[in-house]
Amino acid sequence: MRQPWRVAIVGGGITGLAAAVRLADRAPAGTEVTVYEQSGVLGGKLRTGELAGGPVEFGAESFLMRDPAGGESAAVALVRRLGLAGDIVHPSVGQAALVVDGGLRPVPGGTLVGVPGDLAKVTAVAEPAADADRDAGRPLLAPDADVSVGALVRARFGDAVVDRLVDPMLGGVYAGRADGLSLATTMPALARAARVEHTLLGAVRAAQAAAPRAPGEPVFGTLAGGLSRLVEAAATAGGATIRRTAAVRELTPTATGWRLTVGPTRDPELVDADAVLLAVPARPAARLLAGVADLAGAAATVGELDYASVALVTLALPRPELPALSGFLVPATEGLLIKASTFFTTKWGHLARPDGLALVRASVGRYGEEASLQVTDDDLAEAVHRELSKVLGVPLPAPVARHVQRWGGSLPQYTPGHLDRVAAVRAALRGAHPTLALAGAGYDGVGIPVCVRSGATAAEEIITALGGSA
The missing domain is CATH 3.50.50.60 (FAD/NAD(P)-binding domain)
Structure with missing residues (x-):
């Protein structure tokens, strides 16, 4: 060569x-x-912008500090390689909430992307199915099997746990639905444990034990x-x-x-x-x-992957009444346009403003519901402001500035079998x-x-x- x-x-x-x-x-x-x-x-x-004289993320806002095996994440390693490790900052407020029956309830602890490892901890949000997670004498998944997250959790814990807890957690990350997302792709640690453990509770606990986290250790980081x-x-x-x-x-x-x-x-x-x-x-x-010429099959497989479109609406609000939360997630069953919201200047203390101006960001758009985004930026911002006031139970002040960032076709939707299809494509590339x-x-x-x-x-x-x- x-x-x-x-x-x-x-x-x-x-x-x-x-x-x-x-x-x-x-x-x-x-x-x-x-x-x-x-x-x-x-x-x-990844796009940092400015709103009302202060910085704000118009795309991804943070990265995981650790990888699934418990070591330093690839993002942290890159930050270190680039000489920026000293500028990593962590959330000042970590507690988030779920919208349940129109009100805010704390996200239960001890879950793995919403899948509980202790059923008693989630009853305030969702009542698990009784005695469904029984040991049938064999692993939950066959060695090479993949299922949707929703299918596995519904069968073991019932609809309420999926609809009120798992679905909004996954929706906040993927803008997709638990019933359509691959377990092996979106929750690989749980998939590995499910190929050994006989119950879902056992699989969640095994996955958590495989990558223990010290008390108080930060989960997320970003850059000043x-x-x-x-x-x-x-x-x-x-x-x-x-x-x-x-x-x-x-x-x-x-x-x-x-x-x-x-x-x-x-x-x-x-x-x-x-x-x-x-x-x-x-x-x-x-x-x-x-x-x-000889990659037509690989091209067809790659081209079948679908994406969800989302919009991020950021409002600059003068001295609003906000709870001491990092934000909240919204189950689709609540019927709101917003699927998640971040109280940006509360969550990230280094961005707090001495003038009391707060930046609140809402994510809008779920897979299959792209029609909800087919409105003007003004209408989208007004709808977000109205729904935020409704969820918080107080009329929020009118924003002094706002920004709407549309990400068309931005979030991949990984259906079951995704990893096998990608592996086949890469094998075809390596061979030819x-x-x-x-x-x-x-x-x-x-x-x-x-x-x-x-x-x-x-x-x-x-x-x-x-x-x-x-």
Whole structure:
């Protein structure tokens, strides 16, 4: 293989940028890395903005501090690599609530993404089914089986636990419904335990015991100054060439690697590369894969992945009456437009304003309910303000500023069997074109740590395919 290598990364979100950093660290000296980002903005769903004179996240607001095995998460490792570890801050208020029968009730402790490990702790929110979680003398799941989260929990704990606890917890992360989301993808630790344990209570407790957390240990972190700092640092750390507003429209195999068609149809630019890493959502990835003759099947599989659209509405409210909570989650059964809300300046104490102005953010939009977003920004903000007042039981003051961030087709919906389908696609790529890799939330899961790990793993595969690190 020629030296220096030329590696093209398609997609300038945190997945692609993490891949560029890993290549800078592990590929031979002189490797030329170019990141192609279709939009003019790097970072994907990481975007720090400003409202009423203060910073606010218009996308993801935090990252998990630990990985499922209990070690440092890939996001924290990247932050450390970029020299930003000293700027990690944690929530000042950790208690969240659920909207139940129109009122706020504390989210019960001791659950795993809402699935209880102690049924007595959730009765204030949902009454579990009596004696349903019986030991039938065999593991809950067969070794290679996958089911929806809702199917497993309904069978074991009843509808109320799913509808009032698990569904809103998953909905806050994925904008999807528990009955349609893969257990193995969204809750891998529980899936592993369910292949050994005979009861769901036993599986939850085993999953929790596998990654114990010290009392008071923070679950989430963010960066002082906003997560866009992580994007900016990753974009410059590895010395990659960053091409903004550079759409990759076609991918063609060559005798020595790949040819990318970049830019407008009328004036395309042809770029040669030894390897390509696709760090884009499923649909644009499928379009690029479809242009490779022997990857039609892989392209079709990737293209079947669906996404939910959401909107984040942030209101700047002058001295509102807010409870001492980080925010709340809303079960779909409550019939509200809002599915989750964060009391931003309460949750993140470093953002508290001396003038008493509070930033409250609401997430709107569930999978299959995209019609609810087909209104103007003004109407959406007014609906959020009205529903917040209703849930809190007090009329909130009129906002002095507001921002509506729409994320169309942004949250992947992982149906049962998702991991097997992705594994089959990657096997097809490795067999036919080992210098072509796929990474990102659409394939490996949501959240900053997962995306960082996905990009780094794909970068390692590229390095191996090209002949190994220096």
